[in-house]
Each structure stands twice: as C-alpha cells, then as structure tokens.
Amino acid sequence: xxxxxxxxxxxxxxxxxxxxxxxxxxxxxxxxxxxxxxxxxxxxxxxxxxxxxxxxxxxxxxxxxxxxxxxxxxxxxxxxxxxxxxxxxxxxxxxxxxxxxxxxxxxxxxxxxxxxxxxxxxxxxxxxxxxxxxxxxxxxxxxxxxxxxxxxxxxxxxxxxxxxxxxxxxxxxxxxxxxxxxxxxxxxxxxxxxxxxxxxxxxxxxxxxxxxxxxxxxxxxxxxxxxxxxxxxxxxxxxxxxxxxxxxxxxxxxxxxxxxxxxxxxxxxxxxxxxxxxxxxxxxxxxxxxxxxxxxxxxxxxxxxxxxxxxxxxxxxxxxxxxxxxxxxxxxxxxxxxxxxxxxxxxxxxxxxxxxxxxxxxxxxxxxxxxxxxxxxxxxx
Amino acid sequence: xxxxxxxxxxxxxxxxxxxxxxxxxxxxxxxxxxxxxxxxxxxxxxxxxxxxxxxxxxxxxxxxxxxxxxxxxxxxxxxxxxxxxxxxxxxxxxxxxxxxxxxxxxxxxxxxxxxxxxxxxxxxxxxxxxxxxxxxxxxxxxxxxxxxxxxxxx
Numbered sequence: 001x002x003x004x005x006x007x008x009x010x011x012x013x014x015x016x017x018x019x020x021x022x023x024x025x026x027x028x029x030x031x032x033x034x035x036x037x038x039x040x041x042x043x044x045x046x047x048x049x050x051x052x053x054x055x056x057x058x059x060x061x062x063x064x065x066x067x068x069x070x071x072x073x074x075x076x077x078x079x080x081x082x083x084x085x086x087x088x089x090x091x092x093x094x095x096x097x098x099x100x101x102x103x104x105x106x107x108x109x110x111x112x113x114x115x116x117x118x119x120x121x122x123x124x125x126x127x128x129x130x131x132x133x134x135x136x137x138x139x140x141x142x143x144x145x146x147x148x149x150x151x152x153x154x155x156x157x158x159x160x161x162x163x164x165x166x167x168x169x170x171x172x173x174x175x176x177x178x179x180x181x182x183x184x185x186x187x188x189x190x191x192x193x194x195x196x197x198x199x200x201x202x203x204x205x206x207x208x209x210x211x212x213x214x215x216x217x218x219x220x221x222x223x224x225x226x227x228x229x230x231x232x233x234x235x236x237x238x239x240x241x242x243x244x245x246x247x248x249x250x251x252x253x254x255x256x257x258x259x260x261x262x263x264x265x266x267x268x269x270x271x272x273x274x275x276x277x278x279x280x281x282x283x284x285x286x287x288x289x290x291x292x293x294x295x296x297x298x299x300x301x302x303x304x305x306x307x308x309x310x311x312x313x314x315x316x317x318x319x320x321x322x323x324x325x326x327x328x329x330x331x332x333x334x335x336x337x338x339x340x341x342x343x344x345x346x347x348x349x350x351x352x353x354x355x356x357x358x359x360x361x362x363x364x365x366x367x368x369x370x371x372x373x374x375x376x377x378x379x380x381x
Numbered sequence: 382x383x384x385x386x387x388x389x390x391x392x393x394x395x396x397x398x399x400x401x402x403x404x405x406x407x408x409x410x411x412x413x414x415x416x417x418x419x420x421x422x423x424x425x426x427x428x429x430x431x432x433x434x435x436x437x438x439x440x441x442x443x444x445x446x447x448x449x450x451x452x453x454x455x456x457x458x459x460x461x462x463x464x465x466x467x468x469x470x471x472x473x474x475x476x477x478x479x480x481x482x483x484x485x486x487x488x489x490x491x492x493x494x495x496x497x498x499x500x501x502x503x504x505x506x507x508x509x510x511x512x513x514x515x516x517x518x519x520x521x522x523x524x525x526x527x528x529x530x531x532x533x534x535x
Contacts, residue, residue, distance in 0.1 A: 116509040131495070225508070229507075367512065
C-alpha cells in the first residue's frame with residue numbers, strides 16, 4: 001500500500017464523518033436549537049415542549065445523521081418514523097387532544113357560556129393574517145395554515161397544516177409552540193394598550209356551581225354540534241370530548257389517568273422531537289419560514305386584540321360587565337392565557353381573581369380555533 | 382412538389398399549434414370554441430361544441446401538472462378552482478348542452494377572498510353561538526329536571 005492509497009483510505013473514512021460535510025448554516029440552526037433549550041431550562045417557557053423541540057433542531061442539524069431521511073430500502077429513520085406516523089398521519093395532535101380533554105374542567109365555560117363568543121372573536125387574527133399571507137405570495141392553502149398560528153393551538157395548527165400545506169409543518173408548528181410559550185411576554189402590553197384602568201378593575205359576578213350532569217352532558221352536546229357543523233375537525237374535537245367525558249363520568253379512572261399522564265407524556269416527547277427535527281437548515285433558512293415566524297407574531301397579537309374587542313362589544317349590551325382582560329384568554333393557549341389575565345388583573349386590583357372567569361374564554365378559544373380550522377379544511381377539500 | 386406541400390403542412394401545423402398554446406385568458410388555457418359570449422378584463426365566457434365531459438377532460442389534461450387546483454362536481458356545472466396564487470380564479474364548465482357547452486373563466490379577485498374570509502369568520506361565531514344555545518337549553522332542562530326530582534324528594 002503506497003502513500004497515495006493510504007491518503008485515499010483516510011480521506012474515504014473522513015468523508016463518512018460529519019466534519020467533511022459541514023456547512024455554516026448548521027451553526028445557525030444549532031444556535032436556534034440551543035436557544036430553545038435555554039428558554040426551556042433557564043426561563044422555564046413551556047419546557048415540556050421547547051426542550052424536545054430544541055433538541056430536535058439541534059440534533060438533526062449535524063451532517064449525515066440518519067434521523068430524518070429514509071434508508072436505501074426506503075425504511076424511515078428514527079425521527080422520520082415518529083414524524084411520519086405521528087404527524088403526517090395526524091395521530092399525535094388527536095392523542096394530545098384526548099389528554100387535554102382528560103385534564104380539562106369545562107365548569108367555568110358551562111357556568112358562563114356567553115364567553116364562547118370571546119373564543120370566536122379571538123379568531124380575528126387567523127382571518128386577517130390569511131389576507132396578509134396571500135399578499136406575500138403564499139398560496140391560499142398555505143395562507144390558511146399560517147393564519148391558524150394566531151389561535152395559539154399547537155395540535156390544531158399541526159392538524160390543519162398537515163391537511164393543507166404539509167411543506168410548512170415545521171415552521172408553523174414551531175411558530176405556534178414558540179408563541180404559546182411567549183404568551184406572558186406578548187399579551188400584557190396589548191392588554192394594557194386596549195383597556196382603561198377602570199375596565200381592568202371590573203369585578204365579575206361569582207360563577208355558579210356546575211352539576212356533574214351538566215359536565216357529563218357538555219362533551220356530548222359539543223361534539224354533536226361540532227360534528228354536524230364542522231365535521232372536518234371531528235377527529236380532534238371527538239378525542240378532546242372523549243377525554244373530557246372519561247374524566248367527568250369518573251367511571252374510567254385508569255383510562256383518564258393514562259390519557260392525562262403517561263400517554264400525554266409519551267406523545268409530547270414524540271411531538272416535540274419530530275417538530276424540532278423538521279427544522280433542517282436547508283429547509284428553514286429561507287424567506288418563507290422566517291416570514292411565517294414574523295407574521296405569526298402579528299397574527300397572535302391580532303387574535304389577542306380580537307378577544308378584547310369582543311368583550312368590549314359584548315359589554316355594550318350586557319348588564320353585568322365582563323372584565324376585558326379575560327378577552328385575551330380567547331386565544332387558546334390553555335391555561336397560560338388565563339393565567340396572564342389573572343396576573344395582569346391583579347396588578348390593578350390585588351383581590352380581583354380573574355383566573356376562573358378567564359378559563360371560560362380560554363376553553364372557548366380551543367373550540368373556536370378548531371372551528372376555524374374546520375372552516376378552512378372544508379373550504380379546500 | 383410533394384415535399385413542398387408536406388413542408389408547408391408542417392409549418393402550418395407548428396404555427397397553429399403554437400397559436401393554440403399561446404391562447405389563454407389570465408393564464409388559463411382557452412378551450413377550442415365557436416363563439417365568445419362575453420369578454421371583460423375579469424371574465425371570459427365561451428361557447429364550445431365540445432361536450433361537458435370533453436371540456437372537463439381538456440382542462441384536466443391542461444392542468445395535469447399543476448398544483449393546488451381543485452375540481453368540484455356541481456349539479457349544473459363542473460367548477461375548477463385555483464387554490465394557488467394564479468391570475469385566474471375559476472373555470473366553470475356548464476352541464477347544460479343547449480347550443481353547446483359554456484366555459485367561463487374568471488379573474489382572481491380580492492372580493493372573493495375577503496367575502497370568503499368574512500363568511501368563515503362569521504361561521505366560527507355561528508358554530509360557537511349554536512353551542513351556546515345548546516348549552517343554555519340543556520342547562521335549563523337539567524336544572525328543571527333536577528329541581529323537580531329534588532321537589533319530589535322533599
């Protein structure tokens with residue numbers, strides 16, 4: 001073996017390492033991945049999601065890693081497998097909704113059903129952003145999938161995007177979950193801007209107690225109405241209401257525990273890492289994903305404003321006024337938005353506890369976002 | 382002489398083929414037609430001798446490599462809609478055969494987008510309002526029934 005052959009041999013070995021396939025773009029993606037991990041660990045912003053998402057972004061942006069492609073025999077590699085069966089088949093969003101349903105108490109919404117309208121008003125940004133996205137040259141389907149980010153509902157965003165514009169799944173999911181995590185930063189300035197001191201101090205009437213019968217009946221009535229009016233989102237809302245029915249009946253405690261605990265945790269791991277892994281440098285570092293990120297923020301702000309405006313309009317007709325700070329909770333990041341309403345309200349009146357009142361529009365926001373998604377799916381299917 | 386005739390035929394064929402390919406309205410191909418019924422900058426209505434099925438087949442073939450095109454089979458027409466961002470918005474092929482098939486191509490318009498968005502946004506309100514009504518009614522029924530049962534027990 002001469003020196004040239006030895007050189008070729010070493011070169012051949014080196015070519016199979018990541019070092020020789022390195023690109024500067026990857027460093028940017030590592031930075032983004034590490035930022036998400038930092039936000040999760042140091043700031044504790046939605047760590048259950050941002051940690052696996054950040055790690056997914058980080059790990060998939062090393063050259064030659066066999067994670068998100070297919071093998072020569074067309075067998076999906078590890079994360080591609082989770083992505084394909086979990087997200088492309090739309091299983092994970094529905095299972096997450098099952099878990100969410102099993103964790104949700106619809107009592108505040110049942111006790112004050114008019115807050116459902118706030119959940120509808122908070123979808124304003126979804127439709128406004130649609131227009132902006134079309135103007136920017138996106139197709140109508142892409143515009144619908146970007147618009148839904150403002151609803152701040154991760155599973156619904158994934159569900160709709162997978163239906164209409166699967167090529168945008170990574171950026172859309174990332175934007176939705178990022179803005180969900182940043183609710184405490186984004187919403188308070190908008191809430192202060194759109195309300196007066198007097199409005200922020202409005203005290204609402206004590207919510208009535210809701211009976212078990214009502215709570216059991218609610219998921220059945222809701223799913224029937226949604227299945228009739230927007231059948232396209234029945235997989236999501238059906239699972240949501242099944243989880244809730246399991247919880248409220250109390251006869252399947254083992255199933256409820258699994259749905260809200262182990263099962264939810266398992267799918268969250270797969271969801272996070274799959275979403276993160278879609279952010280490969282060559283796909284993410286282009287104008288569309290960055291534009292989506294920028295537009296998502298505006299979308300989210302308009303949705304927040306839409307909820308507050310809806311409360312103000314309702315107050316024109318109501319005897320018992322609603323505190324407009326709970327309007328921002330019409331955005332469906334549960335229960336983060338409701339907590340933000342509570343903390344913002346307490347800055348102006350320390351004994352005004354808005355949390356339970358804000359849970360009504362917050363849950364209505366989940367249903368409203370799903371309804372908006374259903375409208376879009378129906379439009380294009 | 383024979384060679385010349387063939388040559389002229391080939392030239393004519395190429396000429397007319399290229400003309401046919403070039404003929405479009407806002408980027409949507411125009412079907413061979415016998416009469417223009419209406420033509421404005423945002424709408425073209427043609428009458429063709431082709432049957433409805435042949436006209437649909439013409440457009441299916443023309444759009445076979447295009448993305449984001451949706452076909453809707455309506456009672457009176459086949460509606461081809463662009464969900465991308467092309468200049469044209471729809472091609473409607475009538476199923477009525479009196480005097481031929483009419484094909485209508487319309488321009489993409491913001492009126493359609495705004496109208497559609499407004500209706501969908503109102504749709505969300507309607508869905509949640511119906512749910513609101515459903516909850517109100519069921520709550521009223523439950524409270525009444527529970528009140529009756531409690532009354533009987535007393």
